[in-house]
Amino acid sequence: MLNSYKGYRMLLVHAHPDDETINNGSTMALYAALGAEVTLVTCTRGEEGEVLVPDLAHLAAHATDSLGDHRVQELAVAMKALGISDHRFLGGDTKKYRDSGMMGTEPNNRPDVFWQADLERASDDLVAIIDEVKPHVMITYDEIGGYGHPDHIQAHRVAMRASEKSHWDIEKIYWNVMPRSVIQEGIDAMKEVGSDFFGAEKAEDLPFAKDDSFVHAMVDGNAYVEQKMDAMRAHATQIEVDGPFFALSNNLGLQVWGNEYYTLVKGEKTEPFDSKGYEQDLFAGVDITR
Template sequence: MGTMVNFHAHPDDEAIATSGTMMKAADDGHRVVLVVATRGEQGEPVSGVLEPGERLGERRAAETLDSAAIIGAHRVEFLGYEDSGMAGDPANDNPACFWRADFDEAVERLARILIEESADVLTVYDEHGGYGHPDHIQVHRVGVGAARKVGIERVFYATMNRTRILRQMAEVESFAEAMEAMETERLERFDPEDFGTAEEEITQEDFGTAEEEITHAVDVTSYLGRKRAAMLAHTSQIAPDSFFGDMTEEQFADAFGVEWFVAPGLAQTDGFATDLFG
C-alpha cells in the first residue's frame, strides 16, 4: 500500500476535484493526505450561514475537516497562506497570500509534509489551474517544485475534460443547462475580464484539458453519494439549493462521475489509465 497526498488551493476544492479518487484510494487501503494552501478567506459565504463574529477562514477550515471525514482522509494540513482571491482582485497583492508566497519557502513547507508521509503519489492542478485562479496556478507550481525537491515521480495534474464537457453540452440539453447554471454561479464571483494572471492571459482553450492530452480517468461513480456529501459539507460556500445541490443524480453523474488527470511526460496510448497507483 502507498500514500497519496492531494494538494489543493482552498476548502471545497478537494471535494469538487478529487474526492472520489481520494475515497477510492482510501478504500483500496492507501493512506490519503489532504494539504490545503489557504483557508479560503476571500470566498463569498452563503447568506446568513456565519455566526456573529465568526471568521470565514475559520469556518471553512472546520468544513474541510468535515469533508475530509466523509472522504476518509487520514490527515489534513493547511500550509498557512491567505486566500489570493480571483484573478485581478486586490487580494492578489496581499503579501501574505499564496499567490505572493516566496516560492522556495512554499515548496519547503509542502516538501516537509511529503517527506513525513513518504508520499508515493501527489496530485496538483494543471498548469493553468483549471480555469486561471492564481492560487490554483500556484498549487501547480509549488506542487511540481516540491515533488522535484523530494524525488516523487508519480505526480498527476487534476484537470477537467474540456472535450467531453463541450460534447456533452452539445448533445445533452440537461447537461448544458447544468453547466450553464454552474457558469452563472462562477461568474457571480468574479469579472470575466479579469480571467487571467499577472503573467499570462487565460483563454477559453485553457479551461481544462483537451481529451487527447489526458492520461488518466478515474471512475468514481460508486462514490457519487459521498462526493456530493463532501461538497455539501462546505456549507458556507455550497447551499443545499445551489447548483451542486440541485443537480439531478443523472446530471451529477455526468458532471462528476469521472475524475481526470494528466501524468506529465506520458502519452495516452490505448485509452485512459484508471489507477494513480498502477
C-alpha cells in the same frame, strides 16, 4: 478488495477548502477505502471566498473576516465524509498563507497572501511533508491552476517545485483536468431542462474545460460518489445544494461526479486502460517496495 492498496501513498495539494472535493473527492474516497494512505495538503483557508449562505454573510472578508475559521470546520467534516484522516495545512499553520482572492483584486497585494509567498520557502514547507509521507503519487493543478486563480497557480508552482527539491522521488504526478466533451455533455443536458451551467453556451466558454487530448487517466469512483456528494454538502458556504454542481448531478446522474480525470505529467502510463485508452488506476506501475 478492501485493503488491497495497503502500502500505497497518495498526496494531494490544493489551494482552498472545497477544491479537493470538487476535483478529487471520489478518487480520495476510493483509494482510502481500498487501504491506501491518502494525505491532503491545503494551502489556504479560503478567507476570500464568496459566502453563499445568507445567514453566514457576516463571516465574509469584508465583514468579520472569520470565514477562514468556518471553512476549516467545513473541511474537517468533508474529510470525514471521504474517509480521510491525514489532512494538513501548508506550513503546519492554518493561518500561515492567506487566500489571495481572484486575480487583480485588492487582496492580491497583501503581504500575507499565498500569491505573494516566496516560492522557495513555500515549497520547503511542502518538501517537509513529501519527505515524511513519501507519496508514490501526487495530484495538483496544471500550470494555469485550472482556470487562472492565483492560489491554484501558486499551489501548482509549489507542488512542482517541491517535487524537484524533495529527497523522495515521487513516481507519478497528475494534474486535474476537466475534458471538454464531458463539460459539453453537461451543458447540453442543462439546456434541455431550460437551465445553464455557469452561464456557458458551450464548453469552450469555460476556462477549466480542456481538450480531451489532455486526459491520460480516468478514475471510476462511482461506488464512492455518495461520499463525495456528502463532502460537497459539507462545504456549504461555497457550494449551493440547488446550484450548478448539484443541478448537473440531477440532470446527468451522479456519474458526472464519480468519474474524475487526470493528465499524467511524470511517470509512465500503465495498464489497465479503458476503452478510450485512459489509465484506470493512478497507482498502476508504482513500486511500493522501496
